[in-house]
Amino acid sequence: MNIILIGPPGVGKGTQAKNIIKRYQVPHISTGEILRENIKKQTKLGIHAKTFMDMGKLVPDYDVLGMVSRRLADDDCFHGFVFDGFPRTIPQADGLSKLLSNTDKRLDRVIVLKASDEIIIKRLSSRRSCNNCGRIYNLLFNSPKNDNKCDVCGEELTQREDDKPETIKKRLDIYRLQTEPLVNYYEKLDLTVFINGESGINSISEEIFQILDEID
Numbered sequence: 001m002n003i004i005l006i007g008p009p010g011v012g013k014g015t016q017a018k019n020i021i022k023r024y025q026v027p028h029i030s031t032g033e034i035l036r037e038n039i040k041k042q043t044k045l046g047i048h049a050k051t052f053m054d055m056g057k058l059v060p061d062y063d064v065l066g067m068v069s070r071r072l073a074d075d076d077c078f079h080g081f082v083f084d085g086f087p088r089t090i091p092q093a094d095g096l097s098k099l100l101s102n103t104d105k106r107l108d109r110v111i112v113l114k115a116s117d118e119i120i121i122k123r124l125s126s127r128r129s130c131n132n133c134g135r136i137y138n139l140l141f142n143s144p145k146n147d148n149k150c151d152v153c154g155e156e157l158t159q160r161e162d163d164k165p166e167t168i169k170k171r172l173d174i175y176r177l178q179t180e181p182l183v184n185y186y187e188k189l190d191l192t193v194f195i196n197g198e199s200g201i202n203s204i205s206e207e208i209f210q211i212l213d214e215i216d
Helices: 013-024 031-041 044-054 061-072 090-102 117-125 165-188 201-212
Strands: 002-006 081-084 109-114 127-130 136-138 192-196
Touching: 002 013, 002 165, 013 081, 013 109, 013 201, 031 044, 031 061, 044 061, 061 090, 090 165, 109 165, 109 201, 117 127, 117 165, 165 192, 192 201
Parallel strands: 002 081, 002 109, 109 192
Antiparallel strands: 127 136
């Protein structure tokens, strides 16, 4: 079972990825985590990628695909994977297609989670983080017991710059420019399934499970 999750920031891709891997016992592959791991281990790819990150530039597709290729070769990917946050561009999608073809694998589904800008902005701007222990809250459905204090360590909660409305709007613009074209790319391959990301978490999960249970 080889799956890609696509959707704007804050639509719930990470949450749904966790539910999918729990049910189907396949790994969740995050290119962000792969990058951080390669940089930490100071691999050749990691060192090269860091030079671009330090300059505030995007890591070249070649480096990202190299890391993904190594990850897909791990034993836990034998029965499938869930990609979240990759591919981000058409060249990355082309590269992934070649990687899978070279290993006799194929994509089974591309699940596209959709939500309005208003909902996304409301969700993300309601997030609060604890700088001390890292716990994340949401004032809409996972608020702290004590007003603006972390339940775990009691430290003051803050709003990240990424979660401020002005920044969220910019992130949505980047998503539409860079990532939305992937939806058309995979639609042409008859792989996309569209899910209403404005529903409840359990409702979305059940809809996804119903789709994935039909995969041969």
